[in-house]
Amino acid sequence: MPRRVVLIAAVTVDGFIARNNLETINWSKDLSLFKDQTMGWPVIMGSNTYKTIPKTLHGRECFVVTRGDNPKTILSKITKEKCFVIGGGKTYYKFIDHLTHVYVTPHPYIFGDGVPLFDGDGKKGIDLNFIRLIEVDKRNGIFQFQYKIIK
């Protein structure tokens, strides 16, 4: 069971991660940071996200989850001390109770509608402690915010 379960996402200013459930994300500016941070660690994604990524993520063991999967069972298969939940909204929501950290990179877009960061029934609030800010593209105001979840 990993000690750290990290949500990592590119979000719009109004809190969406995609315009629709099968969008190939081409607006994110933090792909190289995503690659650096996730390299060598297991990644968990939903079946929709799997359909939208162009190729498998080399160097990372991928767990693709479907609706019947239990998050605890998936996590129990992971022997490394850290893993990343890489989306989408339904999958972030599925793992919400198991997350320990949140890494979000706000992007200069307002979609108005789309896939929210947490897509599920029943709103759950989470308290966060700020850890650090990582510069991605200072000129365009792109920074990754890292938080630890207060349990």
Ligand SMILES: NC(=O)c1ccc[n+]([C@@H]2O[C@H](COP(=O)([O-])OP(=O)(O)OC[C@H]3O[C@@H](n4cnc5c(N)ncnc54)[C@H](OP(=O)(O)O)[C@@H]3O)[C@@H](O)[C@H]2O)c1
């Ligand atoms: N901006 C970012 O950082 C970022 C990151 C990742 C993904 N995305 C985007 O997010 C979008 C995908 O997000 P998503 O939330 O649609 O999908 P997802 O979390 O990738 O996958 C959907 C998951 O929900 C399950 N599911 C589908 N319908 C359900 C239902 N009615 N009840 C319960 N579970 C259900 C699916 O299982 P079944 O297979 O059994 O249907 C699957 O496990 C894509 O556009 C992708 O590009 C953005």
